[in-house]
Amino acid sequence: MKERLGVYICHCGGNISDYVDVEKVRAAIEHEEGVVFAKTTMFACSDTNQTDMVQDIHEHNLDGVIVASCSPKLHLTTFRNVTERGDLNKYTYVHANIREQASWAHSDDKLGATEKAIHLVKAAIAKSRYADPLFPNQFEAEKTIAVIGGGIAGMKAALSLAEKKSNVILIEKGNRLGGHTAEWGSLFMTDEKGFELTTRIENDLRKYNNVTILTGEEVIDTKGSIGNFELKIRRQPQKEDDPMEIMELHVGSIVVATGYDHYLPKQGEYGFGTNETVITLPEFKQLVDKSTSKSLEFKGKKINNIAYVYCVGSRQSEGENTYCSRFCCTSVIHTAIEAKKKFKGIQNIHLTRGIRTYGKQELLYAESLQMGDVYLEFDEHTLPEIHTEDKKTVVTVKDILSAGKEMEMEVDLVVLVTGMVPRADQSIGSMLKLPKGRDRFFNEIHMKLRPVETVIDGVTIAGTCQGPKNISESVNSALSAATKSFSYISKGTLETEPIIAKIDQDACSWCDKCSNACPFDAIEQIEMGGRTVASVNPIVCKGCGMCTPVCPVDAINLIGYTSEEIMSMIDALA
Amino acid sequence: MEERQIIEYDALVIGAGIAGGEAAINLANTGYKVLLVEKDHSLGGKMILLSKVFPTLDCAACITTPKVSEIARHNNITVFTESEVTHIAKKGDNDFVAQIMKKPRYVRVEDCTACQLCEKACPVSVRDEYQFGLIGRKAAFIPFSIANPKAAVIDIENCTLCGACEKACPTHCIDFTMETEYYELHAKTVILATGFNLFDPLEIPRFGYGQYKNVITSMQMEREIAPTRPYNTILRPGDGKVPDRIAYVLCTGSRDNTIGNPICSQICCMYSMKQAQLLMGALPMADITIYYINIRSFGKGFEEFYQQAKGMGVNFVKGKIGKITEKENGNLILRYEDIAEGVVKEAEHDMVVLSVGVKSNPSAGKIFDGNSLKLDPLQFVAQQDFLGSPAKTSIDGVFVAGTASGPMDIPDSILSAGSASSEAISYLTRYQSL
């Protein structure tokens, strides 16, 4: 039982103290049993306060520390490390979240927010009294890294790991590397051809003998966790009656780089599928790249006037893709310029929702304006319409750049500027239990603090599987993810959190309820002294606590959240 | 010639904004020894001075302060503040020699407790650059409350050498005999993270910045709404009135050939909408109008952020501002072309925020021998293989991180820093076996 506790209550520079009366909180808890002192601080996470905390621990001979501040997601680790620098076991540190749970949640009720904060801090103090020192689990980690997906992001991730002398296995489902990038001709910003770019990276990759490249192979099952993942790989049968080949791989970390799908317009969306002069941006890019004649032809007909309808499948006001796909404005403008330069008699008409050629990409927009491209703009409520009149394609649009005037034009080709959507094949995500964001792309832990990590330890995300990106943005994210995966396991040993489930095997009579409840398959059945009992794999267990309430004989405790700790917290909250 | 101390590190990182800081941490965590050189008095670059950051509205200080604290405390990172790299020569692969000039702070950082007694004692008041001129500071001063290192500085240019601070300092850490120190650094790789400069709106006289007091920049507004804000509320500088009709002028100094900057700054749409949302929280009665050409909310969660701003009642007007004039009561008349209606209109606001753009900081170009470090036409560090290896520069072994290569928001700067440090680690590994 801890008897010398120090409590810090953070203003969060106003984020908390604008709504929670932090002085009142301090006064309300400073005489709680065991509390040696309680202080308020402007930014608990600042360097100055961290230094003060370490000093306080020594000076006041503290045995427990509590910080009441923001979400533990942000700074639990920060304060655990401070506690450790004060020579206390870092797991005895207890965090109270009075920002997300009090000040922000009740910004309309300052008194109530303050009351709630007092209760939360009291509960944290109660827990702190019982918080035992804990020690991380140490184990050996496999030093090989798997990269799943052989597009530009996966290839660059693999290459950068190879350069760092790490063993890498690059697993690609399709029969070649390069992903979507390899399908393209000229790319925006450099005019390098897509397949030339992927070929030169592939050539670099093949120079390393610490890289294994698997194409035509698919991950069908994953087991284990950071340091020791088991991947089951199936080789796609090459001929019809080839036998199915299954292979198992042992890796320490996984970079997921499974990319995106092109948005496929619905049948009839802007005439797609019903009017054969309506095609998508990827189809148009291929057409421009592959055509060698002096003029552009499509289905035997010469193309002069082209209408580009922007944001198809993106920025939907009705529909699930509310996000902007980020690359498509620049991509279509670049391709339209290319078409105009390459073929005779092209007139480009862009129907946009506001051009988003951010950064230096603006120069392409400027060039296209200079070349005489026409830009019209519509809003999300009055979308352009495509009709067929006498076998001719007619586009109508209400142009907000000319005071909402209705415009009608006859065109030879309509290009639907389709965006990016998450992969239809979500098997990797489901196998690894990767969380998804509102946009249904994989989600990072924190956009600024941990942008390439996922809540599944040891699994990082690279490229467009995390959200729309262009090529250089995908490469930046891939190299960041690769370095993160590398840093997890490059030492060969790993530590995992000691906060896991623990089974009282004398009380357990194996009913399998806990193993069914565990989302991570961490509980297995073992024989012990002639009895069948449950056992927790400490490396796999995430300490989520799903198993504890289902046990009919109450044989499971969550270390760090023992019944004693939780009951004392509930008493303090009541 | 001055006396030079010779020092050795694996990596030299120039610039300690979020990009440089992130790159330094990545290298240090992989086991490399890093020297992080920052010309300013504190770590953290522009980000540490921001309010909250889009699109998640995390408080910028809450993310930056622990990060700078980690940097300052890391066993593998040495920080030089108020220092400049004056010259770098590449002697061979994995072999760079840099000349560094560390200017005197006139305060021994180890001994300073940031008690601020020197500030109180100092009789000289000047414009506070960390509050972007909204208030003043002393010549003996702590840069800002969450600065790292948090220690006093003597601004020797404005100091009258009266000695008042020296007498007031209880720990006797003020030392006017400090001199510039010179170092010769041997490093195996270099990361350039020298960041960006803000566009100076004095270049557009028709907006009246500097002439009309209630026309401010977005960075000044950022300070007004930051937790460590200069006033305890939002005020217009002209007369201290709480504004209730605020206008934002987007693309100030961007997408504008007349001032020589044709590109889009890619952060100003988003930070303006962020400020608008924060202002609506702080001043529930205020009307906020954003004058824009296009809204560029392209990143993860950004378009949703835009829709949220619209939903909260921020008024979006597609229009280009021609001219701003001042009324006697300090209010401002904006003359603009309303694109949706195709007519020229006027609107009155009581405060105008200029959403100033990103300009390059060409300082890195001058450090290297001859013209070996290539810059792009806008003086950003040129990316040699933009698609395949965005962090590579024209010099093998020198990498670029963050806004030094072009406009970028914080999430993109962090990924770019991840990329640069990854390339640097690969480069270091390449020569380790030899």
Ligand SMILES: Cc1cc2nc3c(=O)[nH]c(=O)nc-3n(C[C@H](O)[C@H](O)[C@H](O)COP(=O)(O)OP(=O)(O)OC[C@H]3O[C@@H](n4cnc5c(N)ncnc54)[C@H](O)[C@@H]3O)c2cc1C
């Ligand atoms: C008003 C405003 C609001 C913003 N709001 C947001 C937001 O809400 N969300 C978001 O994502 N982004 C926002 N941004 C953008 C954000 O500020 C930048 O993306 C980010 O700061 C870039 O970081 P950096 O490290 O590249 O550059 P900087 O922050 O400029 O850092 C560069 C560092 O290098 C130092 N340096 C420069 N030259 C040298 C040299 N020669 N030697 C040594 N040191 C040198 C500088 O002193 C500085 O410390 C905002 C920007 C502005 C202007």
Ligand code: SF4
């Ligand atoms: S990048 Fe342009 S076309 Fe693509 S979704 Fe965004 S606004 Fe629409």
Ligand code: SF4
């Ligand atoms: S980001 Fe928006 S405000 Fe900034 S330059 Fe680009 S379009 Fe203009």
